[in-house]
């Protein structure tokens with residue numbers, strides 16, 4: 392049995408990728424299953440999906456804890472969690488990044504394949520949807536499924552949903568990714584501190600009581616404590632303000648769903664919009680609504 | 695009030711986990727700037743509940759309670775009575791989704807309105823049960839694709855038209871009913887400010903585009919809200935004791951076809967379906983404005 396674990400963010404299509412991978416294996420006459428991890432997860436929040444492939448019937452229904460391959464659709468996830476957790480020693484990690492394998496620092500030195508799926512997707516599909524391009528990289532790095540069956544599976548699965556032309560384009564994205572995937576070795580040694588869970592005593596949180604804002608060993612809890620949850624990692628495109636064009640109208644400030652815009656006095660006649668990238672999710676509303684087109688959305692390269 | 699007078703303070707902070715481009719946090723953070731610190735908030739199960747805080751992390755900076763799906767109307771009634779008994783002047787607000795308002799919470803809401811409880815009830819209307827993965831509600835517009843109304847060969851999406859919830863609330867002849875959209879900032883701010891000052895039952899119904907469930911590019915959220923108003927799909931008005939006091943009329947009415955363009959939930963629309971939706975809008979227009987569009 393060969394097991395794949397996908398790490399992505401909600402809305403990036405990790406689940407569709409996991410399903411298409413299973414379909415590709417099925418087209419080769421193998422047994423395959425795939426399923427996502429369900430939670431109250433929204434677009435942008437970290438999510439996981441799983442695929443198992445085998446020559447015989449698959450009875451295991453659990454999540455995958457010791458994968459043979461880990462796939463990372465969003466490289467900002469490398470900073471926040473140890474995606475290698477449980478990966479077999481001879482396993483491989485496949486990452487969507489502009490960097491080369493030897494430039495990637497992980498908790499261990501492992502076989503590592505990298506591919507710039509975001510650029511490929513923007514190029515071939517005109518959208519930063521990377522879940523089909525990454526499948527090409529999976530074919531290359533694992534050899535568990537052939538690129539031809541990956542293409543067939545994409546045309547069947549994505550074509551059914553988005554139309555024939557879109558299906559073929561997505562298959563092409565996978566092929567381009569297959570050809571440009573670089574396989575090497577990652578660096579090791581990165582440390583991850585597991586985030587402690589807040590387990591209050593009855594004195595801290597009496598039964599039937601409610602919580603105010605409290606500083607605890609697990610960070611801030613209670614009202615207003617979500618401020619410690621930095622959502623900036625969700626972004627693909629980043630808004631950039633051109634101060635010369637900003638007339639300080641506050642429209643972007645009103646509309647930012649994340650309260651990530653402040654009006655700051657920079658010594659000019661009017662205040663200027665300043666973006667807090669710790670929280671900005673890159674929705675693009677500010678750029679779309681700015682009356683003077685002072686905000687542009689630019690491709691963000693994550694380090 | 696205009697944008698320059700809107701306070702800087704945030705009572706719904708950054709760090710919440712709504713999808714990028716979600717309108718619900720735009721509604722609540724700006725509404726809270728006006729309602730202010732002396733407010734308690736009740737929310738039943740919905741997206742806002744989940745993205746605004748999962749224990750022990752909370753985006754709200756005012757007392758915040760989670761109640762059962764059916765109960766918003768009765769929970770806020772009880773809270774408001776308790777504060778009255780304790781002689782505390784607190785604004786009690788319940789914020790529910792369309793599922794929690796049109797369908798599941800309607801009896802408790804109707805009861806609270808009929809008793810003229812001293813509360814503000816807010817419905818943020820994203821036209822389906824989003825938190826559980828896009829199921830149709832009484833608010834879902836005709837023809838829209840949801841996971842429980844998937845368009846196929848026989849059934850073209852949702853068969854029924856959107857229920858007119860604000861009109862149901864207006865029929866309760868409560869002190870204040872307002873329909874709102876953040877696309878119209880001044881109108882939005884004015885109505886929240888007005889609601890805050892009024893005593894008795896106040897119902898605010900805010901249109902809340904959902905990029906995930908309606909399937910559109912998150913940057914277009916406000917543009918879509920604006921087109922909803924301009925097409926007549928969503929009408930901005932306010933009513934006091936059942937009388938419409940003010941109604942906004944778009945300068946130029948756009949066809950519904952322009953509104954539905956770019957929203958994946960309407961992608962399968964045929965010319966006949968567009969016509970059906972347009973007829974519904976025109977009928978509503980005639981009823982509310984007292985003249986043919």
Ligand SMILES: Cc1ncc(C[n+]2csc(CCOP(=O)(O)OP(=O)(O)O)c2C)c(N)n1
Nearest residue numbers: 739740741763791792793794822823824825
């Ligand atoms: C009594 C009850 N039934 C069902 C649920 C499951 N549930 C949680 S949130 C939700 C959808 C809420 O829809 P809506 O009120 O429109 O808010 P939205 O999520 O769309 O913002 C459902 C069905 C529940 N929590 N309680």
Ligand code: SF4
Nearest residue numbers: 637638640641643681
């Ligand atoms: S909307 Fe544009 S002009 Fe207005 S404050 Fe923001 S950046 Fe400046």
Ligand code: SF4
Nearest residue numbers: 647671672674675677
């Ligand atoms: S892109 Fe969206 S989240 Fe980022 S600053 Fe603009 S409005 Fe806020």
Ligand code: SF4
Nearest residue numbers: 713716741824904906
């Ligand atoms: S599903 Fe829709 S309403 Fe819910 S958080 Fe996402 S965008 Fe907002």
Ligand SMILES: [Mg+2]
Nearest residue numbers: 791792822824
């Ligand atoms: Mg809803």
